[in-house]
Amino acid sequence: MTIVTGASAQPVSPPESAQQVAGAIAQPAPLLALRHIRKHFRTKRHDTLALDDVSLEVRPREFICIVGPSGCGKSTLLNIAAGIDTDYEGEAMFEGVPITGTARERAVVFQEPALFPWLNVRANVEFGLKLRGVPKEQRREIVDRHLALVNLTRFDRAYVHELSGGMKQRAQLARGLAVEPHALLMDEPFAALDAQTRDELQLELQSVWARIGTTVLFVTHNVREAVILGDRVVVMSPSPGRIKSIIEVNLERPRTPDDHAVADLAAAVRYELQNASETPEPRYAI
Incomplete structure (x- = not known):
């Protein structure tokens, strides 16, 4: 498991050979790039900073899960990536082009089915x-x-x-x-379901993703769900939302809630989440 802290840190280990150097150079360009995102919600009486200097890159075919306490800006960040919210500071790019609104290349699945x-x-x-x-x-x-x-x-x-x-x-x-779509943006789609149905859909989503390879950005409150589904888990701090750490999930698929490795890694993510209000430290690996 690799844990990287800070808004712009990337989980990279020093290459040990020329082959590894070549592999590092060959990394694909990000499909989605959010850079130094700041988002305010302003009213006549209040000016609330919801997101503070958030940077995240999502590679093609990657499954990224975002976890964090209520009100930390997870859904706001997803709305920016979707082009639903365009009033922010910073830069949001999709396939190398600025995001200026919604587009069919980015499909959104909401918590409440919009049927x-x-x-x-x-x-x-x-x-x-x-x-x-x-x-x-x-x-x-x-x-x-x-x-x-x-x-x-x-x-x-x-x-x-x-x-x-x-x-x-x-x-x-x-x-x-x-x-x-080139990316599927999912905002807590299983949150309102019973535990058994949620477990079934987690397996089903893994199967669908394995077959079609669509890039997924998935917001959830459920730490174990994030570990089951994600290639990486992004842990956000309480409001104003910042990226506390990014955790690599190097576990075989398909994953289930009962897997011991899933439970162990979920405990590590939960620890990061419980300490998310602390000032980010230098990156470290476990």
Whole structure:
């Protein structure tokens, strides 16, 4: 396990050979780059600093989880990455281009499923494709593929009120993936689910991600969930939100909540989270 502290620290060990040097040089450019982000929420009476000098780079096909106490700015940071919030200081780049608003290359999955209740599951998943003018037969193929991906084929004609919480989140995930985004931004999508359904969806999401390789930025309060899903776990401090540490998760997939290695690493993340209000120290490795 490697723990790196500070907003801009990167978990890099000194290379030991020319081959390692070459590998370091060949690192892909970040898909998403957030640099020195500061975000204020201003009213007539208050000026609240929500994010303070946050820098984070996310590589292609990487699964990044962000954890932190309530009010630390996790969702605000995700909204900036999505282009939903454009009123901030600093620089947000996606594929080398400044983020100036929402774009189909970045799909968002919210905690509360944002499904249209007057449409059935198939029509919900198809909605974004229709907006893009995708031909009917092609839409059918894409929707069929993504319903199968999230195990909802049998429920394609069901309406939102007929679905369980887990099925609603599967439908929302299928709709987000159907437009083939380059990044999937997920804001506590499993927080309102019961423990068993959450465990099932964590396994399912790992399987989907392994098959399609979409870059994922995932916000959660659940430390063990972050370790189960993430390649790296970003630990944020209490408000104003700063990056306290970034923890590499070098565990085999698929991972489950009962894995001893998951529990051990989750304890380390929890320790970082409990001490997140402390001033960042120099980077260190365990």
